[in-house]
Amino acid sequence: MPVLGLPRTVWWLVLARAINRLGAFSMAFLTVLVTAGFGADTVTAGLISAAFGLATIPSRLLGGVLADRFGRRRTIVAGLTGCALAQAGIAMSGSVAMVAVFAVLLGLAFEIYEPPSQAMVADAVRPERRAQAFSLFNTALAVGGMGAGLIAAGLGRWDLRWLFVVDAVTCLACAVVIRLVLPADSPARRAADLPVDRPADRPAQRLVRRVFAPFRAEVAGAEARAVWRDRSLLVLLASGTFFALIYMQVMMALPLALTRRGLEAADAGLLSTLSAVVMVLCQPLLRRTATTLSHHAAMACGYLLLAAGLAGYAVADGLPGHLAATVVWSVGDVLMFGRSYALVADIAPEHARGRYLSVFGTSWGIATVVAPLCSTQLLDRAGPVGLWSALACTCLLLAAAQLTLIRPLLDRSAAGTAPAARSPER
Structure with a gap:
C-alpha cells in the first residue's frame, strides 16, 4: 500500500x-x-x-x-x-x-x-x-x-x-x-544482455566479453547503441559532475573557510545538521511542485538558490549569516538532486537503468578526487570570498546551461527516439 x-x-x-x-x-x-x-x-x-x-x-x-x-x-x-x-x-x-x-x-x-x-x-x-x-x-x-x-x-x-x-x-x-x-529479483534475463561465446574464443576472451557485454544496450528493432555513446546521458553526466564538484567543495572547504572567518571548524557540523533538517521539511514542497514545474525548470531554480546561498557564504562574517545561507542552498539541493536522477531514469531503457544510473553516478567519484584539490587552491589563493563567489558563479552558468543547452538536447533526443526504446509509462 x-x-x-x-x-x-x-x-x-x-x-x-x-x-x-x-x-x-x-x-x-x-x-x-x-x-x-x-x-x-x-x-x-x-x-x-x-x-x-x-x-x-x-x-x-x-x-x-x-x-x-x-x-x-x-x-x-x-x-x-x-x-x-x-x-x-x-x-x-x-x-x-x-x-x-x-x-x-x-x-x-x-x-x-x-x-x-x-x-x-x-x-x-x-x-x-x-x-x-x-x-x-x-x-x-x-x-x-x-x-x-x-x-x-x-x-x-x-x-x-x-x-x-x-x-x-x-x-x-x-x-x-x-x-x-x-x-x-526476477530470474529471467533479456537474451540481448547475454554474451555469446564463440568456439574459437580463449577463456580470457570469454571473460572479457562477459564482463563488458552488459554495457551494450539494445533498443528498438535491430538498432543498438552503447551506454557511453548516449549523448543525452553524457551531457547529464557533465552537468552532474559540475554539481557534484560544487557540493563536495562546500562539504570539504566549509570547516577551513569558517576558521578563516574566526569561527569554529566544528560549526560546520551545525550547518550540516541544519541542512538535513531543511531537506526533511522541504519534502512536502517538492511533492506539491512535482507536477507544476518541469525537471529543467526546477533544476534551474535549484541552481539559482544554490548560487544565492553560496553568495551568502561569501558575504557572511558570523554564524547567523552562515545559518541563513545554509537554509537557502539546502532548498536548492532538494530541488536538484531528485530531478537529476529522475532525468537519467527517464532517458534510460528499462532494462538498462542500472547501467545508466551507474555511469551518471561516477560524477561523485570524480568529484571526490578533484574537489579537495580545487577547494584548497581556491581557498589559499582567493580566500573564503573568492571560493564562494567562484562556486556561486558556476551555479549561475549551470542554471543557464540547463535551460539553453540541456533541455533542448534532451527534447530533441526524446523526439527522435522510438517509444519502444523508453520504459513504458505506468
Missing part, C-alpha cells in the same frame, strides 16, 4: 539507506587511524584515502552491470556484504599496508549498492513521482549522517577501530533489511 504516494519498496530502501549511512562515518577517520594508530605520515594517509576514492569509480560502474545482469536485490546485498568485510578488515589490520589493501577493497565495494537501489526506486515509482522518491532517498542520507556524527563523537574518543566495526555491523544490518523485505 503506498505511503504518501510512494510504494513501500521506496520506503524500505530509504530506511536501509539511513541505517547504512548511520554507520558510514568511519572513512572520515581513516587518515587519523593511519597517522595516529600506525605512526604513518600525512602523505601516506592522503595517498590511501585517494586510492579509496579512485576505487569507488569502477565500483559504481560494476554495480550498474551487476544490477542489470543479475538483479537489483542480489547486487545490493552483495555490495553491502563486501563493504562489511572490508570494514572489518581495516579494523583488524596490523599494518599500514593491510589498511591500504582493505581501503582499496572497500572502495571497490563501496558504491556497488547505489545503482541497483536507485534503479529499484525508478522501477517502483511512476515517472512523475521519481523526483520526489530520489529526493527522499537523498534526505535519508542526510538524516543518517546526523546520527552518524553523534556515534562518531562517542566512539572516536574511545578507539578509532570501533568506528570501522560499527560501520561493518550497520552494513550487514542494511543487507539483512534489503534481503528480507524487498521483492525477489
Whole structure:
C-alpha cells in the first residue's frame, strides 16, 4: 500500500539507506587511524584515502552491470556484504599496508549498492513521482549522517577501530533489511544482455566479453547503441559532475573557510545538521511542485538558490549569516538532486537503468578526487570570498546551461527516439 504516494519498496530502501549511512562515518577517520594508530605520515594517509576514492569509480560502474545482469536485490546485498568485510578488515589490520589493501577493497565495494537501489526506486515509482522518491532517498542520507556524527563523537574518543566495526555491523544490518523485505529479483534475463561465446574464443576472451557485454544496450528493432555513446546521458553526466564538484567543495572547504572567518571548524557540523533538517521539511514542497514545474525548470531554480546561498557564504562574517545561507542552498539541493536522477531514469531503457544510473553516478567519484584539490587552491589563493563567489558563479552558468543547452538536447533526443526504446509509462 503506498505511503504518501510512494510504494513501500521506496520506503524500505530509504530506511536501509539511513541505517547504512548511520554507520558510514568511519572513512572520515581513516587518515587519523593511519597517522595516529600506525605512526604513518600525512602523505601516506592522503595517498590511501585517494586510492579509496579512485576505487569507488569502477565500483559504481560494476554495480550498474551487476544490477542489470543479475538483479537489483542480489547486487545490493552483495555490495553491502563486501563493504562489511572490508570494514572489518581495516579494523583488524596490523599494518599500514593491510589498511591500504582493505581501503582499496572497500572502495571497490563501496558504491556497488547505489545503482541497483536507485534503479529499484525508478522501477517502483511512476515517472512523475521519481523526483520526489530520489529526493527522499537523498534526505535519508542526510538524516543518517546526523546520527552518524553523534556515534562518531562517542566512539572516536574511545578507539578509532570501533568506528570501522560499527560501520561493518550497520552494513550487514542494511543487507539483512534489503534481503528480507524487498521483492525477489526476477530470474529471467533479456537474451540481448547475454554474451555469446564463440568456439574459437580463449577463456580470457570469454571473460572479457562477459564482463563488458552488459554495457551494450539494445533498443528498438535491430538498432543498438552503447551506454557511453548516449549523448543525452553524457551531457547529464557533465552537468552532474559540475554539481557534484560544487557540493563536495562546500562539504570539504566549509570547516577551513569558517576558521578563516574566526569561527569554529566544528560549526560546520551545525550547518550540516541544519541542512538535513531543511531537506526533511522541504519534502512536502517538492511533492506539491512535482507536477507544476518541469525537471529543467526546477533544476534551474535549484541552481539559482544554490548560487544565492553560496553568495551568502561569501558575504557572511558570523554564524547567523552562515545559518541563513545554509537554509537557502539546502532548498536548492532538494530541488536538484531528485530531478537529476529522475532525468537519467527517464532517458534510460528499462532494462538498462542500472547501467545508466551507474555511469551518471561516477560524477561523485570524480568529484571526490578533484574537489579537495580545487577547494584548497581556491581557498589559499582567493580566500573564503573568492571560493564562494567562484562556486556561486558556476551555479549561475549551470542554471543557464540547463535551460539553453540541456533541455533542448534532451527534447530533441526524446523526439527522435522510438517509444519502444523508453520504459513504458505506468
